[in-house]
Structures are given as structure tokens and as C-alpha cells.
Amino acid sequence: MKHIKTYNKSTLPYHGRELIIEGPLDGHTLQKYTFDHGLVAFRRPDEQFEAIIEIADLEEGRIIICRDGINIVGYTTYLYPDPMERWSDGRLPYILELGAIEISQHYRALGIGTEMLKVAMMDDAMEDFIVITTEYYWHWDLKNSGLDVFQYKDIMQKMMGSCGMQVFSTNDPEITSHPANALMARIGKRINNEQIQAFDNLRFQNRFFF
Template sequence: MNDPMQKEMVRSTPAGPIQIRSFCTPDEIQTYRFDDQFGTHAQYKSIYTKRETLEKHAAKTDANVVLALTEGQHIVGFGVFSHPEADERWTELGPGMMMEVKAVEVSRMLRSCKIAGDMVRFMLAHPKIERMIAYMVGYSWTWDLDGSGMNAQQYRNMLIRLFNPHGFIELQTNEPNICLKPENLFMGRIGNEVPDKLRQDFKWLRFGISP
């Protein structure tokens, strides 16, 4: 562990110890293997199914890729915290001002072991977190309702409980994809050092009005 920003912990689970590691580099990720649990199920497809996708995110400036790893170096969980894509409205607030929790996923067999909470905490232990606006988007068509045994509203509530302790609150927006279904979710966290003008600009931007 050479990066001073990188954090590690070990979570005990019935399947054995799971290492949680933040700020994973592309070179590190190349040495790991994706667990077979990530793939296409009858009614669900994992958000990412290729290690190369995580490598690509990890190579971006400021990105924080958090992994949950078995002793055999299998990836059994991943979280990605990175800047929005260039064509998204959130870039209009200015370079580096917004970062998105793009993914949090844990292997089905380990979802009751609190690994998701560990990964969210590690993702948001970012040195610039108080100088930015962090956000997450929950699209109901990406949720593993079949594997979780929840309906869409229950899953939505679970996500709110996952992010609330870290200062995220539910926010309104007219972003078209989010508005497609009422159960979709948009949450944000405004850092303590974000200036008042940017806070106001973000409020307008949520409704498609450029700062």
C-alpha cells in the first residue's frame, strides 16, 4: 500500500475474511480476478462485469475505486466514485466540482455482510470531499430486485439508509432519465467548503438552468 490516501480494512464474513481497499490503481486491479457472481442473472445484469471497466475508472483524475477482495484476490465487491461524464449536465458547475458514486455492488452471496457500507465509507473518505458536491443516482431498472427479495420502494429506502449517514439527502431534479420512473432516486452531499454561489448554482442546475 504505497498511496498515503489508500485505506484498508478486513471484514470477517461467513465466507472468510474480506479485504476492503480504497484508491485502487489500474496496475493493482490487473492482478485481481472478477468473481463469477458478477454477470447476467435471470432478471438482473451486474453494473460492471469486466475488470477493464474498473481499470478505466481508476485511471481518471481524483477517482476512487474501492474493492472488496477475497484472500484469493477475487473481486467480490466494488465501488466507483468519479467525475460525471462530459455530456452530463453536472459538468456545467465547473471542473472538479461534482463527483458521482457511479456504482456500489457486492456479490450476491455476501450482501448481508455490511460490505456495501464499508465501501461507501471508503469511497467518501476522499481528500477533496468537503470542497465538492457528491451525488448518486438510483435507476430502478439497474437494481437487483430478484436477488434482494425487495420491491422497488424497499430497495429505494435501503439506498437512502445506506447514504444518509454520510450526509446525503434526497434532492429534486428534472433530469429526464431520473424522472422516467417515480421510484428513481437522486441524492447529494454538499461539502462544508463549497461556496454559497456554487450551492445556489447547483440548485438551479438540478432543474436544467445553467449557472
């Protein structure tokens, strides 16, 4: 599958100026920007910045950012599923994973997450993919949000639903380990029945069946 990436952009008002939401961006463009020190959910900001630059230059990799001037204050990543997870079984080229979505603490509750998802889906090429996201409660910033795990779950599912993602059932052990965890997916308009069946087979596996 040839991975066409079409740049899109939108804005959000913020204290008399505009935040820019744009992408997908390549690594060279990302290096022109700074990376906010509040982006600490996964690793140190400088290390995470290096990681998203690498993802941006993967054939299938897509990085959507929100920036305040030249400072990146939010981002989402799209790439093939981790080889260690069941979603990579069969190496299906039409399954893409929303691997991370992060917004710096001082820029939350502005609708940035929803807008980044919408910008990602503006690209017609996304209609050729099943885009999945695995929502695990241990990745959520419950401490700073002041929300309990199920309140946070509702917010995440509402945000993901804004770009057409829906909850799909699965017997994946990590997801079924806690009721707040979930598998969500957006089925592109050009995905056929055979591809949907292959996705269904991934959702329900019994690796220890003899």
C-alpha cells in the same frame, strides 16, 4: 482542482476470516486481483473489470473495492459525471459522481456497500467535492433481492445516507420518470455557497425555455 487520493482501509468479518475494504486503488494494483464472476450488473465481469481499471487511472477517478483474499467481490466507482448527462454541464470540477456500486450476490447483506461508502469518505479530499448519485430503479437487482421497487429504494437510500448523502429534488426527466428514482448528494465541508448555487442550477433546468 488537484485530485489528491489518500488510501484507506477497513475490514469485515466473514466465515472466520476478514474481507478487506480498501481504496482508492490505481489500475496497476487492481490488476493484481481477480474479479468475481458474480459481478454482472452492468456488463460481463471481464469487461467491467477493464472498465474500473480505466476509471482508477483517471485523474479524478476513484475505485474502492471489497476483496475476499485476492478476489474482488464488490466495488464502487467515483468519476466525473457522464458528458451526456446534465450533471456534467459547466464541467464543474467539484462535482463527482458515484457511478456504480456493485456487490457479488453471494456476499450481499453483510454491510459491504455501507463499508465501501464509509471508506471512500474517510479521505479528507472528499470534503472538496459535491458527490452525487443518480438512483434509477432499472439498475437494481430486484429479481434476486425478492424486494419490490420501493423496498429496494429504502435500502439504497439508507445505505447512501450512511456516508452523509441526502435526497435532493430535481426536474431531471430521467429521475422524475418514476417515483422510485432519486438524486442523492453529499456536500463536502469545504464547498462554498457559490458552488452550492451552481449545483442548484444543475438540479433545476429548463432547456426548452424560450
